[in-house]
Amino acid sequence: MLTPAYKPQLKRVRAEKRQIRVWPKGAASALQDCFLHTDWVIFKTAASYDDHIDIEEYAEAVISYIAKCTEDVTVIKTFSARGYKKPWMTTEVRSLLKARDTAYRSGDRSTLRSARSTLSLGIRKAKRAYAGKIHGHFCDTGDTRRMWQGIKALTDYRIRQKLDDSDASLPNRLNKFFARFEASNTTARGRASPFLPSDQPAPIIDSEHTRRTLARVNPRKTGGPNNIPGHVLKEYADVFADVLTDIFNISLSQAIVPRCFKTSTIIPVAKKSVVACLNDYHPVALTPVVMKCFEQLGKPHITASLPSSLDPLVCLSSKSLYGGRNIHHTAHSSLSLGLQRHLCQNPIH
Numbered sequence: 001m002l003t004p005a006y007k008p009q010l011k012r013v014r015a016e017k018r019q020i021r022v023w024p025k026g027a028a029s030a031l032q033d034c035f036l037h038t039d040w041v042i043f044k045t046a047a048s049y050d051d052h053i054d055i056e057e058y059a060e061a062v063i064s065y066i067a068k069c070t071e072d073v074t075v076i077k078t079f080s081a082r083g084y085k086k087p088w089m090t091t092e093v094r095s096l097l098k099a100r101d102t103a104y105r106s107g108d109r110s111t112l113r114s115a116r117s118t119l120s121l122g123i124r125k126a127k128r129a130y131a132g133k134i135h136g137h138f139c140d141t142g143d144t145r146r147m148w149q150g151i152k153a154l155t156d157y158r159i160r161q162k163l164d165d166s167d168a169s170l171p172n173r174l175n176k177f178f179a180r181f182e183a184s185n186t187t188a189r190g191r192a193s194p195f196l197p198s199d200q201p202a203p204i205i206d207s208e209h210t211r212r213t214l215a216r217v218n219p220r221k222t223g224g225p226n227n228i229p230g231h232v233l234k235e236y237a238d239v240f241a242d243v244l245t246d247i248f249n250i251s252l253s254q255a256i257v258p259r260c261f262k263t264s265t266i267i268p269v270a271k272k273s274v275v276a277c278l279n280d281y282h283p284v285a286l287t288p289v290v291m292k293c294f295e296q297l298g299k300p301h302i303t304a305s306l307p308s309s310l311d312p313l314v315c316l317s318s319k320s321l322y323g324g325r326n327i328h329h330t331a332h333s334s335l336s337l338g339l340q341r342h343l344c345q346n347p348i349h
Helices: 027-036 041-046 055-073 091-106 109-136 144-155 170-178 207-215 230-235 237-254 289-305 331-338 340-345
Strands: 016-022 075-081 265-270 281-286
Touching: 027 055, 027 230, 027 237, 041 055, 055 237, 091 109, 109 144, 170 265, 170 281, 207 230, 207 237, 207 289, 230 237, 230 289, 237 289
Parallel strands: none
Antiparallel strands: 016 075, 265 281
């Protein structure tokens, strides 16, 4: 018996299992109730030893508690993703397809004719709704992000970059390749005491400034290694303002950045469509959103310590540089220049 040479795409392309974290109904109110009834002072008390506060333990306990509460109210949902799925395919259309298939298997012609007619109307309605959605991307010319989404949808532009999961040694080889410049540095790093006297007092961050910074967090930003979504920090900025301000001020006074703030997840992104060597990967660091807020709060103190002879386009005083995101471009150099006197006597560990 002859077999057809053509195979449907449903059989040729295998479905990919993906997991997303969804917020069920009532999760936001439950999380708000949890945070409002939390005594944040106990975290500081547990990390206090005589007159010393362990900033590592204090920050780690608060960040872990916020992440744990967020995980408790959310649900991880697993679904099958197919690359050939039509963009206008909705849940209603899938139910109509199942009804059409059921009518076909039943053998009732009148039911099948009615199911096909209903399916045709449902597909046309879904296509019109999708066309209106694409048209809405170009209504607001000031929203460039939505415009690019519309252009990608019209041109069917997709980034097909996938790492080779079969090579178990790839993460270790990438770590050695990205850290190849540090491997040649054999100089032992000294660790001075963070409690040396300083002629320059540590800057103090106000709780209101922390609240406004958290309220401006982009909710679409990834949570980073601590898995705290940006919209959680934005939604409950009033609750987190006092405890995070206390952590930031203790960190500045002790000249120690907590390890949970410095930990980053490195994502290798392919530079080319065909990867031939390790140099074809570009490392992208996902830092915690809390650390990004800490950097923004420290920006005024850094710029105030910079000498006036420096070019403002190179430093942090120009808001137009890189669309106002210049703090991430020159954070390390500004720290070494602006807070040189304070950091020399109180090194950041």
